[in-house]
Amino acid sequence: MTFAKRTICPPQPAVLVTGASSGIGKDCVRAFVAKGWHVFPVVRRPADVDSLHALCPSAACLTPLLGSVTDEASMEEVVKKLTQCLAQGAAQGGAALRLQAVVASAGMGAFAPLELSSLELWREVFEVNVFAVASMSRLLLPLLRDAATSPGPAPRIIVVGSAAGRLPGPMQSTYCASKHAVEGLVDCMRMELRPHGVKVVLLQPGLVATALPARVEAATEQQLRVVAPKLRAVYQNQMEEMQAALRTMMTKSIHVEV
Ligand SMILES: NC(=O)c1ccc[n+]([C@@H]2O[C@H](COP(=O)([O-])OP(=O)(O)OC[C@H]3O[C@@H](n4cnc5c(N)ncnc54)[C@H](OP(=O)(O)O)[C@@H]3O)[C@@H](O)[C@H]2O)c1
Numbered sequence: 001m002t003f004a005k006r007t008i009c010p011p012q013p014a015v016l017v018t019g020a021s022s023g024i025g026k027d028c029v030r031a032f033v034a035k036g037w038h039v040f041p042v043v044r045r046p047a048d049v050d051s052l053h054a055l056c057p058s059a060a061c062l063t064p065l066l067g068s069v070t071d072e073a074s075m076e077e078v079v080k081k082l083t084q085c086l087a088q089g090a091a092q093g094g095a096a097l098r099l100q101a102v103v104a105s106a107g108m109g110a111f112a113p114l115e116l117s118s119l120e121l122w123r124e125v126f127e128v129n130v131f132a133v134a135s136m137s138r139l140l141l142p143l144l145r146d147a148a149t150s151p152g153p154a155p156r157i158i159v160v161g162s163a164a165g166r167l168p169g170p171m172q173s174t175y176c177a178s179k180h181a182v183e184g185l186v187d188c189m190r191m192e193l194r195p196h197g198v199k200v201v202l203l204q205p206g207l208v209a210t211a212l213p214a215r216v217e218a219a220t221e222q223q224l225r226v227v228a229p230k231l232r233a234v235y236q237n238q239m240e241e242m243q244a245a246l247r248t249m250m251t252k253s254i255h256v257e258v
Helices: 021-035 046-053 072-091 120-150 171-197 212-224 230-248
Strands: 012-018 038-043 097-104 154-162 197-205
Touching: 012 021, 012 120, 012 154, 021 038, 021 046, 021 072, 038 046, 072 097, 072 212, 097 120, 120 154, 120 171, 171 197, 197 230, 212 230
Parallel strands: 012 038, 012 097, 097 154, 154 197
Antiparallel strands: none
8 A cells, every 4th residue: 555645834934023114123024034934014004015015025925914013902903814814824725824923123212311201202102112012912922822832933922122121321211211111021921921832032132223213313302392492401411412422332233134
């Protein structure tokens, strides 16, 4: 008796990346696509979808999802679509997909002394850098736990924190506090999720040449516009010194490829 040879293909690894419109998140999309993963980038604007397709023209490796990490309802929609795509991959007899990683790269910075940082700014920075990481992880855990029960490497949540989560600096209280908070969040999640087979990784990069510094400067300008000139003058020299120091440090920053 002879048996026909049947090749069983392992599932294609899949990753969801937030903050995929630019910088580190977009570069992660490029890097995962290059490694043959199926990538689910999350972006806020339809225009960003086109620039992602330029990284991978084939639908076989990229399924952009529209949503904002700070809007829980839209993230629920994102997870619903992701769940459908993971199920369809297997059901259509195409390459089965296994959610192997989630990269939380969406983040924002702010640069202003505490006295000039409104509570609104504090809330905005924590919404994006901390609460969105917790909320997104909660929503994705059922899928990651499922993946942990199938053969393959342990699925993982990779959070892009910052060296600022360890090294505080003046004019950065909102950003540093948020990145310190993320460190605490990730340490707790790592212990809590180990028994479920889900790993949690924190990246704490130093300066990377992305759109972030320019965005921070623009946000700072907007923030300072509402501050009384007299109060602004109190911190003017300190802010200029720090900004100059940051610009010098940026000349030594590492680069992303996209
Ligand atoms: N660049 C650095 O030197 C550096 C160093 C250490 C750590 N990091 C961290 O690395 C991560 C990525 O930063 P990056 O340097 O790649 O900056 P970036 O190029 O400015 O990218 C930031 C990403 O976050 C998204 N984002 C920002 N605010 C958002 C909001 N309110 N809601 C949803 N998405 C939002 C942006 O989406 P939109 O385009 O839709 O705004 C964008 O995709 C951040 O967590 C940052 O703190 C950066």
